Amino acid sequence: MPRIAYFGPQGTFTEQAARSLAGADELVPVETISSALTSVRRGEADAACVPVENSVEGPVSATLDGLAEESPLVAVAEALLPVHFTVLTRDDVETVRTVASHPHALAQVRWWLEHNLPEARAVVSSSTAAAAVAVQRGEYDAAVTAPVAVEHYPLRVLATEVADVPDARTRFLLLRPPGVLPEPTGSDRTSIVAAAANRTGALAELLAELATRGINLTRLDARPIKGNFGLYRFFIDFEGHVAEPRIGAALAALRRRCNNVRFLGSHPRADGVQATIEPGAANDDFGNADAWVDAVRKGELA
Ligand SMILES: O=C(O)C(=O)C[C@]1(C(=O)O)C=C[C@@H](O)C=C1
Structure with missing residues (x-):
């Protein structure tokens, strides 16, 4: 049975996201994002499920850095979960003095903590569930x-539906080694990471390759390229699938212009939003234009 490390x-x-993406596959919990990716690279798991971005706190840097380095992995599916939190404590806790969670979670409940647990010191844990384990062990109060x-954890519920931003969401990726890509659906997302050259206008030129082909x-x-202070990699997600001519043409242009481009996948969007197709950027427009150039080269048309 295929194994998914989450x-x-x-x-x-992330377990909730993995359940929604896994079907009948076996789910295997691992302690860190980087170990989820490593277990796929080593062949110990067939896929990894990890968070990639949150609508309040932004990108999950461990995921971005993990995808830019070592052997390539590609996203084949995504899940989008609404995020609101439950605050758990032990029965023996009278005053909450320490409250633990993943940094992304703490950032999403900052206001709530200030107003409801003003005495509590926030402590970072590796994940929200790791914080529950630590509370069970008596290391923290909540x-x-x-x-x-x-x-999963027999703790006392102090509060539910906790969220400073009511409509917060986190997007998760299902990652596999490069292989057969999912079919295009009309509502797809393509992801790349590229290191633009360190000169005036390099990033603007890179983005122009996407803009001129009508790609939203x-x-x-941006994430720093470690060991090169002041140099950055750009993680770019856009509408469309690499099977579509406008996306293929843009990727080829980026490959020519950039020091390094890594394809991170084309897969259906979880929100079902259809790609915007600008005038002249549809598959047929590219196909007809290519056919015209072929005919010109053969001396059949002008
Ligand atoms: O710790 C978890 O439960 C996670 O799945 C990680 C994570 C994140 O990385 O953003 C996922 C969703 C929430 O935004 C908070 C934490």
């Missing part, structure tokens, strides 16, 4: 967790 332990938001954590961006993040 960012655990049991009871994380944990900010995913609602499902209460099914859905995310742009």
Whole structure:
């Protein structure tokens, strides 16, 4: 049975995302995002499920860095989960002095903590479920967790539906080694990471290759290239599938212009949003234009 390594332990938001993507596959919790990716690279798991971006706190840097380095992995599916939290404590805790969670979770409940647990010091844990484990062990007084954590850890519920931003969401990826790509659906996302040359206008030129082909961006993040202070990689997500001519042409142009381009996948969007097709950028427009150039080269048309 195929195995999916997910960012655990049991009871994380990522487990919920993995369940929605896994079908009948076996789910295997691992402690960190980087170990989920490593287990796929080593062939110990067939796929990894990890968070990639949150609508309040932004990109998950461990995922971005993990995808830019070592052997390539590609995203074949995504899940989008609404994020609100449950705060758990132990029965013996009278005053909450420490509250633990994943940094992304703490950032999403900052206001709530200031107003409801003003005495509590926030402590970072590797995941929301790891915080629940630490509370069980008596290391901290409370944990900010995913609602499902209460099914795994017998703790007292202090609050539910906790979220400073009511409509917060996190997007998760299912990653595999390069192989057969998912079919295009008309509602797809393509992801790349590229290191633009260090000269005036290099990033603008890179983005222009996408803009002139009518490709709508859905995310742009910069991450430092470690060991090269001041140099950055750009993670770019955009509408469309590499099977479509406008996307293929843009990727070829980026490959020519950039020091390094890595394809991170083309897969259906979880929100079902259809790609915007600008006038002249449809598959047929590219096909007809290529056919015309072929005919010109053969001396059949002018
Ligand atoms: O710790 C978890 O439960 C996770 O799945 C990680 C994570 C994240 O990385 O953003 C996922 C969703 C929430 O936004 C908070 C934490």
